Amino acid sequence: MATSNKNNKQAIVVGIYGIQGCGKTYLLNQLKQSLGHDHFSFYDGSTMIAELVPGGISAFLKLSEEEKLPYRHKAISTIGQQSSSSGKVAIVTGHLMFWPEGEVTGKVVCTQSDWDTYTHILYLDSPAEDIAQRRSDDKERHRPAMSADHLRKWQEEEKTELRKFCYQHGILFSIWAQHSELLDKVSTLLHDFRHHDEEHNLSLAKRKMDEIVALGQGKVETMLVMDADRTLAAQDSGALFWKMVSDSRQSMDDESPLKTLFNSPLGYSYTAFRQAALLYGEVGDEQEFDALCERVALATTMHSEFVTLLSTARQEHVGMVVVTCGLRRVWEKVLERTGLSETVKVIGGGRISEGFVVTPAVKAAIVSRLREIHHLYVWAFGDSPLDLPMLRKADQAIVIVIGEEDRSKTMDAELLKAIDNDGLSARQALLPRNVSPRLDATRLPVVRLTNLKFVAPMLLPMRSQQLTYCQHMHPLRVLHATHRNASKLLMTPMRDAMVSGPVLQDVHRRVGWYLATEFLTELIGMESYLTTHVLGHSTAGFRLRNERQTSIVALMRGGEPMALGVNDAFPLAMFIHAKNPTDIQLHHLLERRTIILVDSVVNSGKSVVEFVQYIRGLDATIRIVVVAGVVQADSVDGGSIAQILERDENFSLVALRLSDTKFTGKGTTDTGNRLFNTTQLD
Numbered sequence: 001m002a003t004s005n006k007n008n009k010q011a012i013v014v015g016i017y018g019i020q021g022c023g024k025t026y027l028l029n030q031l032k033q034s035l036g037h038d039h040f041s042f043y044d045g046s047t048m049i050a051e052l053v054p055g056g057i058s059a060f061l062k063l064s065e066e067e068k069l070p071y072r073h074k075a076i077s078t079i080g081q082q083s084s085s086s087g088k089v090a091i092v093t094g095h096l097m098f099w100p101e102g103e104v105t106g107k108v109v110c111t112q113s114d115w116d117t118y119t120h121i122l123y124l125d126s127p128a129e130d131i132a133q134r135r136s137d138d139k140e141r142h143r144p145a146m147s148a149d150h151l152r153k154w155q156e157e158e159k160t161e162l163r164k165f166c167y168q169h170g171i172l173f174s175i176w177a178q179h180s181e182l183l184d185k186v187s188t189l190l191h192d193f194r195h196h197d198e199e200h201n202l203s204l205a206k207r208k209m210d211e212i213v214a215l216g217q218g219k220v221e222t223m224l225v226m227d228a229d230r231t232l233a234a235q236d237s238g239a240l241f242w243k244m245v246s247d248s249r250q251s252m253d254d255e256s257p258l259k260t261l262f263n264s265p266l267g268y269s270y271t272a273f274r275q276a277a278l279l280y281g282e283v284g285d286e287q288e289f290d291a292l293c294e295r296v297a298l299a300t301t302m303h304s305e306f307v308t309l310l311s312t313a314r315q316e317h318v319g320m321v322v323v324t325c326g327l328r329r330v331w332e333k334v335l336e337r338t339g340l341s342e343t344v345k346v347i348g349g350g351r352i353s354e355g356f357v358v359t360p361a362v363k364a365a366i367v368s369r370l371r372e373i374h375h376l377y378v379w380a381f382g383d384s385p386l387d388l389p390m391l392r393k394a395d396q397a398i399v400i401v402i403g404e405e406d407r408s409k410t411m412d413a414e415l416l417k418a419i420d421n422d423g424l425s426a427r428q429a430l431l432p433r434n435v436s437p438r439l440d441a442t443r444l445p446v447v448r449l450t451n452l453k454f455v456a457p458m459l460l461p462m463r464s465q466q467l468t469y470c471q472h473m474h475p476l477r478v479l480h481a482t483h484r485n486a487s488k489l490l491m492t493p494m495r496d497a498m499v500s501g502p503v504l505q506d507v508h509r510r511v512g513w514y515l516a517t518e519f520l521t522e523l524i525g526m527e528s529y530l531t532t533h534v535l536g537h538s539t540a541g542f543r544l545r546n547e548r549q550t551s552i553v554a555l556m557r558g559g560e561p562m563a564l565g566v567n568d569a570f571p572l573a574m575f576i577h578a579k580n581p582t583d584i585q586l587h588h589l590l591e592r593r594t595i596i597l598v599d600s601v602v603n604s605g606k607s608v609v610e611f612v613q614y615i616r617g618l619d620a621t622i623r624i625v626v627v628a629g630v631v632q633a634d635s636v637d638g639g640s641i642a643q644i645l646e647r648d649e650n651f652s653l654v655a656l657r658l659s660d661t662k663f664t665g666k667g668t669t670d671t672g673n674r675l676f677n678t679t680q681l682d
Helices: 024-035 045-052 056-061 065-086 112-117 128-137 148-169 182-195 198-214 237-249 257-262 270-281 286-298 304-312 328-337 360-372 385-393 411-422 452-459 485-495 501-524 560-569 606-618 640-647 671-676
Strands: 013-017 040-044 089-093 120-125 172-177 222-226 318-327 344-349 377-382 396-401 426-430 478-480 526-532 538-544 550-555 574-578 594-602 623-632 651-659
Touching: 013 024, 013 065, 024 040, 024 089, 024 182, 040 045, 040 065, 045 056, 045 065, 045 089, 065 089, 065 112, 089 182, 112 148, 120 148, 120 182, 128 148, 148 172, 172 182, 172 270, 198 270, 198 318, 198 344, 198 360, 222 360, 237 257, 237 286, 237 318, 237 328, 257 270, 270 344, 286 328, 304 452, 304 501, 318 328, 318 360, 328 344, 328 526, 360 377, 360 385, 377 385, 385 396, 385 411, 478 501, 485 501, 485 623, 485 651, 501 538, 501 560, 501 594, 501 623, 501 651, 501 671, 550 560, 550 606, 560 574, 560 594, 560 623, 594 606, 606 623, 606 640, 640 651
Parallel strands: 013 089, 013 120, 040 089, 120 172, 222 318, 222 377, 318 344, 377 396, 396 426, 478 651, 550 574, 550 594, 594 623, 623 651
Antiparallel strands: 526 538
16 A cells, blocks of 8 residues: 555555454454455454563553553564565554543553554444443453443544544544444455555556546547536535535534545545545445435536536537546536536546545546547646646646635645746636636636637547538537438428428427427536426436526527427427517516527528627627528628627527528528418418
8 A cells, every 4th residue: 555654565454443342353353254364364462462472461461651662562563574474464453542431531552663554544433332331241351340421532532543643644544333234344445455556546547537438439539627626616525525514413623524634744645535535434324425425416516617618518529527536426416417427427536435536646647648548639627736737738728717715725836836847838717707817817828618719629620520611610609410310301301392381390390399409408508406207206307507597589480380399398488479679578588598599591690690689789698599490601601690609609509400502592492481381472
């Protein structure tokens, strides 16, 4: 095991601690039967001392404390030497202190050799009432009777002091309560201790990253790698988790266990993150832990800019992964709530059962592997000094800057050093836009995550031009299905001269539903809500984000069937008919987040521009999305709509097909006439 003051080749020595009568010897004997002797050796600390002292344990007890000390040193040192020689994990029962009832403090009996030898300590935290009864009933050992209150005080003192000593000396420490699965869980943990070191940890993290890359089936060219806490959201999920634990336990301790840990001599080392995993393991069973992660996820809100970015980055050639030192389960749940979990994967920590921990070095190694082994172009996003190794390894480094009260207080100095001394080239994104930047715009230029000029390069494939109309098409806010098979199927009856009237209306309605579900959900995002499962229990359902604050406008008359299809997908939205821009009234926009303008065909874009300009006169910031079946390419590639796209970041366009053909229908070829069988009137 790698620790802050031990080398990787040191013997693994695990102490089983707890006050007298807690069941250490019983657990040790169970472990002998469960684990066997091939890879483990077992020692009772008192027995080891008895073997070293002439006259055995009775003679040892008669010695003064000063005379006992060398034997204590020699006992644990001998165990360490034997473990190193055999290559086996040594499991040792030991004592921190003895504390007779009535004395003000206990007497610590651990030595410096203990701290130099132990690599792990497991503390057996049995109920004080059970220990009191066990001591009273023990016929083999004479132990003075003690009250449960004193035993409990003794336990609390030992747990506090042991944790402090272990943090100071690079020893992993974990508290275990008595329960029916204790033997199985401790056995599993000891197997983990036997083979887990920093090298093994890194190999598991790399393997996980390789599995995620493989999901892209060789099509991924660009990878977005993001930190989570205080990057994707302003909140710190670890701090939230321990605040909820503290509240549930009615704890008076104001400092988070994680803060205490990372402020200790362990810092942000591999050992520190392994210790954090053990801390999470002390919080209830798997069900309780998962429930807490769910509560933390519900209290965590992703920045809207990231939701937009990750929604629009769902391209075949773009992979997205969150690499967090925090809780994997929390961030998977957060992404699920935002409808991003299918495309954004998570590599993160949690309990020991996760298999590995994520450290700053792991983050950097993952980015290096993506570039050097998988030959991907990597964009990295982070907010703190822990992310700097990762940012330095990336092709594009983006520092996320949140409000001053929440951001890292040491990042400015570390950033300056990384830029001036380590050659870091990075930019910064302010979330929200009104927060103060870090350093200055020269050293760290400011970008906006939703700005076209920033996003377009990551959305354009490097080896193939899948977007027909290249950079000028504003890929962040122009989404279309031109080359998809779904578009070919839906477009066929729309072009068929024999299809008209209600049949054609039905086709347009299906197109509206398809564009809404396929593209508008990406562009606008999703939100979860509780619904009733067919089996009777509550389950998560999903709908368009702010669906009740959305208005769907059918541009009459050709846009009505398609608009009804959009409404089929978003039934909570307001539906409006508009022949002219003035048909949209101010009350149609009040308390609205999004207005969706739907038309069957957009030629020059003149009518769309008129509607947009009119709406902007009523509301300068509302999101406007145009949905159409066919859009002439020139209108969004240098035409009138392109001008709006260039200056209005809250305007987007969704189309089934972009067409190079410059043709305006008339009579039997006019879409409106075909939809309503009025070809003879034109």
